[in-house]
Amino acid sequence: MMQLTxxxxxxxxxxxxxxxxxxxxxxxxxxxxxxxxxxxxLTDWEFIGLENYEMFFTESSLNIGFRNTxxxxxxxxxxxxxxxxxxxxxxxxxxxxxxxLRSMVFFPNLLSTIAVGVVFSSMMHPSRGIIxxxxxxxxxxxxxxxxxxxxxxxxxxxxDVWKGVGVATVIYIAGIMSIPRQYYEALSIDGGDSWDRFxxxxxxxxxxxxxxxxxxxxxxxxxxxxxVWAMTKGGPGxxxxxxxSIIYKQYQAGFYGLSxxxxxxxxxxxxxxxxxxxxxxxxxxxxx
Amino acid sequence: MNRKVLRIIALVICAMMVLVAFSGxxxxxxxxxxxxxxxxxxxxxxxxxxxKAETKxxxxxxxxxxxxxxxxxxxxxxxxxxxxxxxxxxxIATEIxxxxxxxxxxxxVKTRLATGDMSDxxxxxxxxxxxxxxxxxxxxxxxxxxxxxxVIDSFKTCVSVNGKVYGxxxxxxxxxxxxxxxxxxxxxxxxxPKTWQELLDNCEKIKAAGxxxxxxxxKDDWTSQLILLADYYNVQAEVPTFADDYTANKAKFxxxxxxxxxxxxxxxxxxxxxxNEDFLATTYDIALKMxxxxxxxxxxxxxxxxxxxxxxxxxxxxxxxxFAQPGDxxxxxxxxxxxxxxxxxxxxGSNVEAALKWASVFASVEGTNAYAAKxxxxxxxxxxxATLPDDVLPAVKDMLPYFENGNNSPAxxxxxxxxxxNLPQICVMAGSGAKTPLECAQEYDKDVEKQxxxxxxxxx
Numbered sequence: 182m183m184q185l186t187x188x189x190x191x192x193x194x195x196x197x198x199x200x201x202x203x204x205x206x207x208x209x210x211x212x213x214x215x216x217x218x219x220x221x222x223l224t225d226w227e228f229i230g231l232e233n234y235e236m237f238f239t240e241s242s243l244n245i246g247f248r249n250t251x252x253x254x255x256x257x258x259x260x261x262x263x264x265x266x267x268x269x270x271x272x273x274x275x276x277x278x279x280x281x282l283r284s285m286v287f288f289p290n291l292l293s294t295i296a297v298g299v300v301f302s303s304m305m306h307p308s309r310g311i312i313x314x315x316x317x318x319x320x321x322x323x324x325x326x327x328x329x330x331x332x333x334x335x336x337x338x339x340x341d342v343w344k345g346v347g348v349a350t351v352i353y354i355a356g357i358m359s360i361p362r363q364y365y366e367a368l369s370i371d372g373g374d375s376w377d378r379f380x381x382x383x384x385x386x387x388x389x390x391x392x393x394x395x396x397x398x399x400x401x402x403x404x405x406x407x408x409v410w411a412m413t414k415g416g417p418g419x420x421x422x423x424x425x426s427i428i429y430k431q432y433q434a435g436f437y438g439l440s441x442x443x444x445x446x447x448x449x450x451x452x453x454x455x456x457x458x459x460x461x462x463x464x465x466x467x468x469x
Numbered sequence: 470m471n472r473k474v475l476r477i478i479a480l481v482i483c484a485m486m487v488l489v490a491f492s493g494x495x496x497x498x499x500x501x502x503x504x505x506x507x508x509x510x511x512x513x514x515x516x517x518x519x520x521k522a523e524t525k526x527x528x529x530x531x532x533x534x535x536x537x538x539x540x541x542x543x544x545x546x547x548x549x550x551x552x553x554x555x556x557x558x559x560x561i562a563t564e565i566x567x568x569x570x571x572x573x574x575x576x577x578v579k580t581r582l583a584t585g586d587m588s589d590x591x592x593x594x595x596x597x598x599x600x601x602x603x604x605x606x607x608x609x610x611x612x613x614x615x616x617x618x619x620v621i622d623s624f625k626t627c628v629s630v631n632g633k634v635y636g637x638x639x640x641x642x643x644x645x646x647x648x649x650x651x652x653x654x655x656x657x658x659x660x661x662p663k664t665w666q667e668l669l670d671n672c673e674k675i676k677a678a679g680x681x682x683x684x685x686x687x688k689d690d691w692t693s694q695l696i697l698l699a700d701y702y703n704v705q706a707e708v709p710t711f712a713d714d715y716t717a718n719k720a721k722f723x724x725x726x727x728x729x730x731x732x733x734x735x736x737x738x739x740x741x742x743x744x745n746e747d748f749l750a751t752t753y754d755i756a757l758k759m760x761x762x763x764x765x766x767x768x769x770x771x772x773x774x775x776x777x778x779x780x781x782x783x784x785x786x787x788x789x790x791x792f793a794q795p796g797d798x799x800x801x802x803x804x805x806x807x808x809x810x811x812x813x814x815x816x817x818g819s820n821v822e823a824a825l826k827w828a829s830v831f832a833s834v835e836g837t838n839a840y841a842a843k844x845x846x847x848x849x850x851x852x853x854x855a856t857l858p859d860d861v862l863p864a865v866k867d868m869l870p871y872f873e874n875g876n877n878s879p880a881x882x883x884x885x886x887x888x889x890x891n892l893p894q895i896c897v898m899a900g901s902g903a904k905t906p907l908e909c910a911q912e913y914d915k916d917v918e919k920q921x922x923x924x925x926x927x928x929x
Contacts, residue, residue: 220922220923222603222923223579223583224583224603224606227925236919240915240916241912242891242894242895242912242915242916306747306750307746307747307749307750308746308747308750309747325747325749325750327749327750328747328749328750328901330901330903414690415894416687416690416894416897417687417690417749417897417898417901417903418894418895418897418898418901418903418904419891419894419898420903430572430890430891431890432576433572433573433575433576433890434572434575434890434891434919434920435575435579435601435923436890436919436920436923439919
């Protein structure tokens with residue numbers, strides 16, 4: 182027994198990495214839990230119990246972020262799953278410009294999010310924006326994409342989908358390419374048409390890819406900040422404020438305790454939503 | 470490579486990692502000490518002022534360079550002119566660092582103060598925003614400096630904490646008022662309104678003439694606050710104790726009708742359709758263009774827009790006039806004044822002595838004369854004995870009667886440290902009809918509570 186557990190290297194070798202992990206990851210996490218219970222000015226703090234959390238859940242300018250973030254995450258990840266799948270299937274067929282089209286789909290993802298936000302917000306200008314000018318030519322009066330409080334959040338979400346669908350597509354392509362040809366051959370011997378190919382082979386067998394897309398885009402949606410900030414800064418009013426942008430604004434205002442509480446809530450929220458989702462999705466995967 | 474060499478390399482790398490980790494810790498500890506130890510700081514200050522006594526009124530042999538953090542919306546011509554005078558007099562050069570304005574800038578200033586990375590001189594708002602910077606720990610106490618006698622008292626109250634003064638005026642005073650295009654007023658035969666109702670009547674006529682009566686530029690959401698903030702003269706005319714009661718948590722916007730009126734006025738302009746259709750997508754710059762070209766006739770704004778107007782539309786800037794936001798009665802008509810931003814001296818900087826000399830020139834009539842020669846002020850200076858040049862814009866002259874009659878009041882943010890960070894967003898909601906004025910006032914009252922508690926004010 183002693184022979185088996187005999188160490189080759191000393192544990193001391195773990196020390197450098199351990200210290201770094203402790204100082205930069207574990208310690209801040211614990212400290213932030215503490216400071217979320219205080220009113221904190223960076224140099225001075227006062228313990229106030231759960232008041233910050235209470236404020237976050239009761240004040241409408243703060244808790245609107247929970248609703249918006251959930252809508253945003255569901256809309257963006259839903260659309261990315263659907264469009265990514267359609268594009269992925271399309272780009273796996275035998276078309277001549279496949280390579281070119283694949284890179285075209287991925288291209289928006291290479292742009293800086295801020296640049297995308299600035300460009301889209303000028304394109305969505307109600308009177309001088311290219312989108313509404315195009316609609317005007319067709320005789321339709323376009324809405325104020327970012328000024329109308331009912332649709333502003335969806336305008337930002339659509340921009341996010343445009344930018345992020347490339348990653349989803351690439352994941353789908355990898356998933357679809359890894360499906361063995363034999364399944365398709367067996368299906369064609371049984372007389373299945375192309376719909377059967379998609380519904381009975383491609384879709385079930387690219388579940389692992391789909392799960393990755395759902396998880397990645399959902400978590401991405403929950404913690405989105407940069408695009409919203411570049412396009413609307415959370416406005417008009419608080420119509421497009423997400424948890425991350427609210428936390429940022431509280432930090433700007435100097436409410437460090439409150440914003441730390443927001444970060445803790447975001448951390449717990451992402452964990453509570455993402456882990457069960459992952460568990461559920463990985464259970465329904467089919468083995469190849 | 471043999472084992473020994475590998476071992477040595479591994480050891481060196483490990484040692485480096487540990488060192489990096491620890492040096493990070495050490496630095497933050499040093500900063501903490503610098504921030505918290507009041508006694509050592511004041512010691513070094515007194516020794517600094519002794520040095521100053523010895524070398525006073527002498528130029529440095531070698532050029533001393535002061536760094537000066539300033540926001541990128543500020544006009545630098547006047548400041549540069551004063552800096553040249555200082556260079557000549559004391560051989561102190563000024564190196565300007567630009568930072569973003571608005572809340573991004575607040576963030577940057579607070580971060581640089583907290584990390585001990587502040588420049589020697591810092592240009593920042595006076596009043597409520599300044600109070601949030603922890604002045605006692607961060608800035609040099611100027612209370613007993615001789616040059617502070619030049620500064621008007623109403624400014625000093627806006628840069629004081631616990632009876633100690635920390636800043637000199639960084640520019641001339643400003644006002645929050647309605648800028649209007651005088652040419653269009655002439656064309657339509659309108660006269661300057663003295664009551665809110667007269668203003669609405671004017672707007673109706675302008676709308677009928679096919680022009681934008683009131684320019685909204687809510688894409689830059691801070692501009693949405695002007696109607697509310699510029700109404701403060703009218704609030705204090707009705708309720709003289711409002712600022713004190715508000716600070717002490719005895720009065721609220723929602724339950725003080727005169728204060729609530731500001732939110733109501735904001736929404737009234739929207740409800741009557743006086744604003745440009747794309748007011749939610751219009752920026753500050755475009756709004757100024759509309760005003761200068763006369764497609765928009767009124768723009769509630771701070772007078773810091775004048776230099777921008779003059780620079781971008783030199784031949785049209787003199788068409789712009791100014792009137793105070795009217796109240797409900799013509800006898801109580803007055804201007805809401807914004808105290809200038811202050812310049813604060815970094816207590817933990819390496820050049821406190823030179824910075825004091827710098828400030829002594831900047832806060833003097835010599836300084837304002839140099840300033841006014843290069844940049845036309847947006848209102849009277851906050852320096853005693855300073856005069857306005859004759860060639861200022863007509864709109865600046867429109868402000869003078871309000872100062873001569875004494876019909877003016879500082880804005881609320883200079884009288885009370887309580888200002889909620891979400892006011893721009895809440896004003897956008899009031900001004901775009903998303904919520905009723907009362908709901909907005911209630912929401913703002915809650916927003917303010919966070920700030921008051923953070924500042925540790927009594928009564929909250």
